[in-house]
Amino acid sequence: MSLGGKNNYLEITSGQMSRIINRSQQTASKVLIDLERENLIERIKNNKKFGIKLTEEGYETLQEIYEALKKSMDNSNNKKILFKGKIVTGMGEGAYYMSLEGYKKQFREKLGYEPFPGTLNVRLEDKHYLISRKDLINQPSIHIEGFKNADRTFGWVKCYSATIIQEFDRSSNPDSNFEEIKEREVHVLLLERTHHDNSLIEVIGPHSIKEISNLKNGDNVIITIKN
Structure with missing residues (x-):
């Protein structure tokens, strides 16, 4: 009741109601009858109009719906974004870009470290991960400005705080020591200019992610992107 139908009766015709709920006048009348039967609203007739007010039960029901919707929206906004993929060999772009002072200086200032010279490349295969990768640009990020040097112009980079961990199939690796598998703090990069498509994710960290996590191509x- 956005017009305030908790403490006061609101005058409305079934025609007006039908336009509000985008249904026929007959359907609107049935909805009002059903709500009254369920003791969610009170109605009084005044000529061709009705006065409608929420009952206490109706207001409590409305509050419950509001809280459920609010919780759902809050959970949706705070939900972490998950990607699963396979480590692959890159084209060597990462090592070159990580060596440029125009980027390194901003990484030091904004990320708090100078990245290892090179990116870990992860290939996504499942379709829903590809869609999430495409939508990543809409998520909050740390923005690294583009710059120019004597030779060319370099585009912006968006950095997303994330963690990375090796995925194991416990059933096929019963003898593996899973206690030694550690989640590492990293950043996922989204570059304005790249030769890669949406199936590839580039990851950086202060050290070689492969070495400190004992990872290899094919793993x-x-x-997990942290909002």
Whole structure:
């Protein structure tokens, strides 16, 4: 009741109601009858109009619906974004870009570290991960400005705080020591200019992610973007 139908009766015709709920006048009348039967509203007739007011039960029901919707929206906004993929060999772009002072200086200032010279490349295969990768640009990020040097112009980079961990199939690796598998703090990059498509994710960290996590090409990993 956006017009305030908790403490006062609101005058409305079934025609007006039908336009509000975008249904026929007959359907609107039936909705009002059903709500009254369920003791969610009170109605009084005044010529061709009705006065409608929420009952206490109706107001409590409305509050419950509001809280459920609010919780759902809050959970949706705070939900972490998950990617699963396989480590693959890159084209060597990462090592070159990580060596440029125009980027390194901003990484030091905004990320708090100078990245290892190179990116870990993770190939996504499942379709829903590809869609999430495409939508990543709409998520909050740390923005690294583009710059120019004597030779060319370099585009912006968006950095997303994330974690990475190796994915294991416990059933096929019963003898593996899973206690030694550690989740590493990293950043996922989104570049304005790149030769890669949406199936590839580039990851950086202060050290070689492969070495400190004992990873190799072909290993499956889980990347979690932290909102």
